[in-house]
Amino acid sequence: MASSRQLGGTLEDHLAAFRRGAVELIDERELEKRVRQALADDQPMRIKFGMDPSSPDLHLGHAIPLFKLRDLQALGHHIVLIVGDATAMVGDPSGRSKLRPVLTREQVAANLETYTNQAALVLDLERTEIVRNASWFDGMGFEGILQLTTRMTVAQMIERDTFQERLGAGEPVGINEFLYPLMQGWDSVEVRADVELGGTDQLFNLLVGRRLQEQDSQRPQVIVTTPLVNGLDGRKMSKSYGNAVGLTASAREMTFDLMRLDDESMGVWFLQLTRLPEEQIAELLEGHPRLAKARLAAEISGCFHGAEAAAAAAEAFNREVRDKQLPADIPEVHWDPAFGSTRALANLLKDVGLVQTTSEGRRAVDQGGVRWNAEVQKDPRCEMPEPNEPVLIQVGKKRFTRLLPAAPAES
RNA sequence: GGGGAGGUUCCCGAGCGGUCAAAGGGGUCAGACUGUAAAUCUGAUGGCUCAGCCUUCACAGGUUCGAAUCCUGUUCUCCCCA
Numbered sequence: 001m002a003s004s005r006q007l008g009g010t011l012e013d014h015l016a017a018f019r020r021g022a023v024e025l026i027d028e029r030e031l032e033k034r035v036r037q038a039l040a041d042d043q044p045m046r047i048k049f050g051m052d053p054s055s056p057d058l059h060l061g062h063a064i065p066l067f068k069l070r071d072l073q074a075l076g077h078h079i080v081l082i083v084g085d086a087t088a089m090v091g092d093p094s095g096r097s098k099l100r101p102v103l104t105r106e107q108v109a110a111n112l113e114t115y116t117n118q119a120a121l122v123l124d125l126e127r128t129e130i131v132r133n134a135s136w137f138d139g140m141g142f143e144g145i146l147q148l149t150t151r152m153t154v155a156q157m158i159e160r161d162t163f164q165e166r167l168g169a170g171e172p173v174g175i176n177e178f179l180y181p182l183m184q185g186w187d188s189v190e191v192r193a194d195v196e197l198g199g200t201d202q203l204f205n206l207l208v209g210r211r212l213q214e215q216d217s218q219r220p221q222v223i224v225t226t227p228l229v230n231g232l233d234g235r236k237m238s239k240s241y242g243n244a245v246g247l248t249a250s251a252r253e254m255t256f257d258l259m260r261l262d263d264e265s266m267g268v269w270f271l272q273l274t275r276l277p278e279e280q281i282a283e284l285l286e287g288h289p290r291l292a293k294a295r296l297a298a299e300i301s302g303c304f305h306g307a308e309a310a311a312a313a314a315e316a317f318n319r320e321v322r323d324k325q326l327p328a329d330i331p332e333v334h335w336d337p338a339f340g341s342t343r344a345l346a347n348l349l350k351d352v353g354l355v356q357t358t359s360e361g362r363r364a365v366d367q368g369g370v371r372w373n374a375e376v377q378k379d380p381r382c383e384m385p386e387p388n389e390p391v392l393i394q395v396g397k398k399r400f401t402r403l404l405p406a407a408p409a410e411s
Numbered sequence: 412g413g414g415g416a417g418g419u420u421c422c423c424g425a426g427c428g429g430u431c432a433a434a435g436g437g438g439u440c441a442g443a444c445u446g447u448a449a450a451u452c453u454g455a456u457g458g459c460u461c462a463g464c465c466u467u468c469a470c471a472g473g474u475u476c477g478a479a480u481c482c483u484g485u486u487c488u489c490c491c492c493a
């Protein structure tokens with residue numbers, strides 16, 4: 001009976017799901033063979049994906065493989081999500097031009113929960129097997145680790161481009177970093193992965209998985225790499241560059257951020273972060289970039305927050321940014337007698353929370369970026385009177401606060 | 412173990428006794444332009460009770476009227492030799 005089958009879709013459906021937006025498939029023929037077999041036996045493939053809880057938040061870049069996993073999950077495959085609590089302590093050298101600080105167990109544990117919660121925004125965790133790799137590494141002991149290190153030579157290890165670069169530039173490479181690819185590879189052996197997904201920067205680690213599986217008489221996993229998307233400013237997306245869109249961002253944040261994306265990146269984002277058919281994407285890209293981008297924002301923020309919230313955010317964007325209207329909700333602050341010893345505008349801006357420091361406030365005013373009830377103020381030392389009526393204070397284009405008269409004394 | 416080179420402001424990187432809150436670039440912020448961008452142009456970019464003052468140049472001491480710059484020790488990184 002068809003209804004009892006675990007796998008849905010045709011061979012082509014499966015291959016298309018694996019292929020969409022993939023940078024590399026190692027290797028394609030092997031994949032096809034295994035998919036055929038899986039379909040014939042109605043045996044879901046074990047698809048591995050690892051996330052290191054090394055930073056507290058996931059961003060849209062991380063969502064790319066998650067979307068692919070979701071597609072595969074929908075076709076009936078078995079997803080094994082590895083939470084790399086052991087590997088996180090080592091620190092992945094992938095794409096790193098710097099020695100990574102070693103995380104403590106506490107830091108890792110703190111990130112762990114937020115990670116799975118955020119993955120759940122894309123994946124159906126009910127149907128996902130989640131394992132922590134500390135569950136096998138912790139019990140491995142010195143001997144086990146030592147065994148693992150005998151599986152590769154230094155020459156093989158330093159073939160890796162990031163190591164090459166750092167060694168060439170006279171930058172430090174930690175010995176612990178050599179452990180990382182071995183550990184990630186070992187994960188594949190432990191979970192008997194048929195396929196592993198990862199970003200293009202993971203290629204080396206993924207290949208180590210194949211090597212270790214072969215050494216342990218397992219069929220080497222098929223590798224699917226997904227591209228790393230650039231952040232909003234064109235550099236690699238990263239929290240520390242401040243160019244990332246977080247998975248937990250509100251519909252408004254997502255929409256506003258996505259509209260800042262440069263035109264050139266739209267194609268990749270459409271392909272990777274929406275499930276629109278490729279022909280439709282091509283069509284959108286033919287049209288006006290603004291409309292295409294609006295659609296992109298609607299798709300992505302709709303995926304996380306629902307069409308309604310996405311539409312509201314889009315509307316807010318049009319109103320506030322395109323038509324330069326005031327935002328719908330402006331933070332309000334009551335005049336407080338405790339506001340600085342001086343009421344000078346620069347100080348007030350800080351007291352009210354619009355800027356971090358008085359100096360920043362001073363600069364903003366000097367540069368003509370501060371409006372007091374729509375009037376540009378030029379003197380940072382000008383003493384502003386306690387308002388009798390709400391006053392709209394604006395710093396730059398995006399920061400607003402409404403200053404209200406002092407709140408009535410509490411009784 | 413021996414020898415050499417280094418650790419500079421958010422990042423990269425100049426500075427090598429005063430003229431240094433410290434060149435230049437990146438980022439960021441503000442302004443102009445725009446399609447919402449991107450690119451480009453302009454300016455700003457330690458803090459403060461701001462024509463002055465205070466805190467920064469790995470850390471701790473020292474020399475000097477005066478140190479990011481010199482000396483000593485500590486610590487971290489890289490390179491070469493063993």
